[in-house]
Amino acid sequence: MKLFFQPLKNKVDWTQWYQAQAYDQCFILVDSNTEKHCLPVLRKLFPADACILKVKAGESSKEIGTAKLLWERLLKKGASRRSVLICVGGGVICDLGGFVAASYFRGIDCVYFPTTLMAQVDAAYGGKTAINSNGIKNSIGFFKSPIAIGVEQKLLKTLAAEQLLDAWAEIVKHALLQGPEVWKLLPKSNHTSSTILEKWVKLSVEFKEMICEQDPFEKDIRKALNLGHTIGHAIETVRKKQSHGRCVFEGLWIETLLSMMLCHLDIAEGNKILAYLSKFGPPPSFTQAEIKAILKHLQYDKKNSHGQVKFILLSAIGDVNIGVPCSEAEVKDVLYCFCK
Ligand SMILES: NC(=O)c1ccc[n+]([C@@H]2O[C@H](COP(=O)([O-])OP(=O)(O)OC[C@H]3O[C@@H](n4cnc5c(N)ncnc54)[C@H](O)[C@@H]3O)[C@@H](O)[C@H]2O)c1
Ligand SMILES: [Zn+2]
Structure with missing residues (x-):
């Protein structure tokens, strides 16, 4: 996978690479928002006769x-195996476009231009493409990396x-997994500054790429990237309108509380994590019905086997435990700490 950082600044690198691919047709996938806000910014990077494919945002x-x-x-437009699909959008457009490209004629080249911070720090890397089915998130998909990514x-x-x-949420997750050296840089970061953002985008990309290279099919260490996501995905399914990042x-x-309960995460360290999380918004707050629905959904989580709910928990910052079994009663106890 070829990574282009700031391709507008380094337009020559991108143009040379693109021309060398000699694609017969270029298709650009956008949603209604990225067509308006992002395509005009990037337009000069793409062929003038590219065909725009637009879908609903969200x-x-x-x-x-x-x-x-x-x-x-x-x-209908005659796309061949030598055509390319360029996805200009957030995690939804990358996941969907990646899925369509991976399956069209058994796979055509796909390029991502992630347009949300969520996609620039997480969704665009690691080759997970997916669509949702039967209300279950990312239940149908392939592992297929794009040929290039432009950040x-x-x-x-x-x-x-x-x-x-x-x-x-994803940057914090990466820092928790990377360990104390990286974690301690976080509280100093003003998350609205663009220089800080550039630094954390780079750190996240390098970390996720390194993990995914070691374990591309999520058999082992890559599972660590699901920290915060076992419960996060269940919340996302229950509260359909809440953003992925907020759910994470x-x-x-x-999962920090579960780590303190079940993995000996030091109480002081756990409290520091919680204090840092509270900078991004209030603690979670669930109705009883939501707790019931979250517990029910956990049984469908694809990371589970034989009906057991397994979590990614920390025994210290940077010390991750993969597949820790948690009983429903333990999870319920923690969820009830946040009951309205
Ligand atoms: N494949 C993976 O490894 C992976 C990892 C994390 C998340 N995801 C997936 O990513 C999705 C969430 O990603 P997201 O938060 O980027 O969602 P998204 O793609 O829906 O984007 C959020 C909203 O922002 C709009 N938007 C995008 N770029 C914009 C821009 N530059 N300016 C203005 N508006 C813009 C979109 O139109 C949309 O309305 C979820 O489906 C999640 O499952 C996948
Ligand atoms: Zn995520």
């Missing part, structure tokens, strides 16, 4: 109906402040 596009429409449009910070300017803040923040709250 998670609801990550489904088989939209994928089918895209396959049909590619067929352009200018694209983040049009994001709402809340979107930028929510994506820090809440997942990190719950």
Whole structure:
């Protein structure tokens, strides 16, 4: 996978690379927001006759109906195995476009230009493509990395402040996994400064790429990247409108407490993590019905086997335990700490 940092600044690198690929057609996947805010910024990087494929903005596009429409449009426009699909969008467009490209004619080249901080620090790397099915997130998909990724910070300017803040959940997760050296840099970081952002985007990309290279199919160490996500995905399924990043923040709250309960995470260290998480928003707050639904959903989590709920927990910052079994009663106890 070829990584282009700030391709607008280093346009020659990108242009030379793109021309060397000699694609017969270029398709650009956008959603209604990225068509408006991001495509004009990047337009000069792409061929003038590229065909624009537009889908509705938001998670609801990550489904088989939209994928089918895209396959049909590619067929109608004569896309061949030598065509390329360039995804200009957040995690939804990368996951969906990656899925469509991986399956069209058994796989055509795909390039990501991630346009949200969430996608620039996490979703664009590691080759997980997916759509949702039967209300279960990312249940259908492939491991297939894009041939190239272009990370352009200018694209983040049009994001709402809340979107930028929510994506820090993944940066915080990466720092917790990387260990005390990286973790201790976090509290000093002003998460709205663009220089700081550039630094953390780079740190996150390098870390995620390093883990995914070691374990591309998530058999072992890559599972660590699911820290905060076992509960986070369950919350996301229950609260359909809450952003992925916000759900991961809440997942990190719950899983930090579980780490203190079950993995001997030092109480003082655990409290420091919780204090840092509280800079990004209030603690989670669930109704009884939500707790019931979260517990029910956990049984469907694809990381579980034989009905056991297994978590990624910390015994210290940087010391991760993969597949820690937690009983429903233990999880319930922690969730009830946050009951309205
Ligand atoms: N494949 C992976 O490894 C991985 C990792 C993390 C998250 N994800 C997936 O990513 C998705 C969440 O990603 P997301 O938060 O980027 O969601 P998203 O793609 O839906 O983007 C959020 C919103 O921002 C808009 N938007 C995007 N870029 C913009 C810009 N520059 N300016 C203004 N508006 C813009 C979008 O149109 C959308 O309305 C989830 O589906 C999640 O499952 C995947
Ligand atoms: Zn995530």
